[in-house]
Amino acid sequence: MIKRDKTLIALTFIVIFAFICELSTIAVADNSTATVTPMAEPTLTVTPVPTPAARDVFSSPKWETDHVAITVKNAGAPIVVVSWIDSPLKNATTSVGAGETMVVTTPSIQAENGQIVSFGFEAYENGVIIDSYNTTITVMMGPTPTPAPVESVIVSGLVVDADNGTPIVGASLIFRSITYEKAYPAVTTGSDGLYTSPKMYPDSYMIKITASGYQPAQMVTEKITGDTMLDNIPLKRLAVAQTPTPAPSPTPVNPIDSWISLLYSPALCVGTISSLIAVIAGSIGIYEWLERRRLARQKEEADRDDKKDSMGGIKKP
Structure with a gap:
C-alpha cells in the first residue's frame, strides 16, 4: 500500500514538471514571433541664423x-x-x-x-x-x-549722473588726439562707472561721451603727459516728454440753475432785476409811442376823408 502511494506521488510530480515545460515552450515561441516597434527619435528643430x-x-x-x-x-x-x-x-x-x-x-x-x-x-x-x-x-x-611720440599715457576717470552723482554704467568714451588727429577705440564704463583708456600719445584730447538715457557730452583736456585721473564727467538725463493735460470740457449750464444761483447773490440778483425792469419799461414806452403814432395817422386819414366829402357834396352814411 505504501509503495503504491509513493508511485502515485512520483507520477504526479512528473505530470506537473511536464506541464511547466510545455508552458515555457509556448512562451518562448510567442516571444520569438512578437514584433517590437522601435520608438521614434525626437526631431530637433534648428532655426537657421540669417547670413x-x-x-x-x-x-x-x-x-x-x-x-x-x-x-x-x-x-x-x-x-x-x-x-x-x-x-x-x-x-x-x-x-x-x-x-x-x-x-x-x-x-x-x-x-x-x-x-x-x-x-x-x-x-x-x-x-x-x-x-x-x-x-x-x-x-x-x-x-x-x-x-x-610713443603711446605711453593712460587716462582714467568716472562718469556720473549730473543730478545725483551716481556712477553711470555702460557709458562710451572716444578719445581723439588733437595734435595727431587720431581717434582711439571707444572704451566703456564698468559697473562702478569707471573707464580706462588704452595707451595714447602724450597730448591734449577731445573726449566724446555718450550713454543711454543721457545727453551726449564733449570735453577737451589739457595736455596729458603721464597717466592721469580726470575729474568726474557729469552727464545730464534726457528730458522726458510730458503729455499735456487736456482742458476740461465746459459743462452745459441749465437755465433754471442759473436763475436759482441768483438767489445766492443778492447784488447780482438786484442788478439782474434792475436790468430786466429797464428793458420792460423801455419796451412799454416804445409800444405807447407807436400806438400814439398809429392813432394820429388814423385821425389824419379821417379828417382828409371828411374834407373830401364836404367838397364833393356827398354825405357819408
Whole structure:
C-alpha cells in the first residue's frame, strides 16, 4: 500500500514538471514571433541664423602722421572693424554701434616720406565679413616731419549722473588726439562707472561721451603727459516728454440753475432785476409811442376823408 502511494506521488510530480515545460515552450515561441516597434527619435528643430548681407561701410581713407584713418558709416546692426597696417599681424579691433558713424584707425608705424604702405580694414557682423577695404597708400609728410611720440599715457576717470552723482554704467568714451588727429577705440564704463583708456600719445584730447538715457557730452583736456585721473564727467538725463493735460470740457449750464444761483447773490440778483425792469419799461414806452403814432395817422386819414366829402357834396352814411 505504501509503495503504491509513493508511485502515485512520483507520477504526479512528473505530470506537473511536464506541464511547466510545455508552458515555457509556448512562451518562448510567442516571444520569438512578437514584433517590437522601435520608438521614434525626437526631431530637433534648428532655426537657421540669417547670413548678414554685404553693405558698404568704408569711405575716405587718409594717412595721418603714423597711421591710416578711415570713416566708418554703419547703417545696420553693430559691427566689428579689424584694421591692420604693413602686415595683417599688426591689427586692432574696433566696435561700431548700430547707426553710428566714426573714424577708425590702424595701429601706428614708423614710415618715411614717400614710402608706400599697405593697409586694410574689414567689417564683420555676427562673425561674417560684410565689407573690406585693402589697398596701399603713399606716405605724404612735410619737409621736416615730426615723428609721433610713443603711446605711453593712460587716462582714467568716472562718469556720473549730473543730478545725483551716481556712477553711470555702460557709458562710451572716444578719445581723439588733437595734435595727431587720431581717434582711439571707444572704451566703456564698468559697473562702478569707471573707464580706462588704452595707451595714447602724450597730448591734449577731445573726449566724446555718450550713454543711454543721457545727453551726449564733449570735453577737451589739457595736455596729458603721464597717466592721469580726470575729474568726474557729469552727464545730464534726457528730458522726458510730458503729455499735456487736456482742458476740461465746459459743462452745459441749465437755465433754471442759473436763475436759482441768483438767489445766492443778492447784488447780482438786484442788478439782474434792475436790468430786466429797464428793458420792460423801455419796451412799454416804445409800444405807447407807436400806438400814439398809429392813432394820429388814423385821425389824419379821417379828417382828409371828411374834407373830401364836404367838397364833393356827398354825405357819408
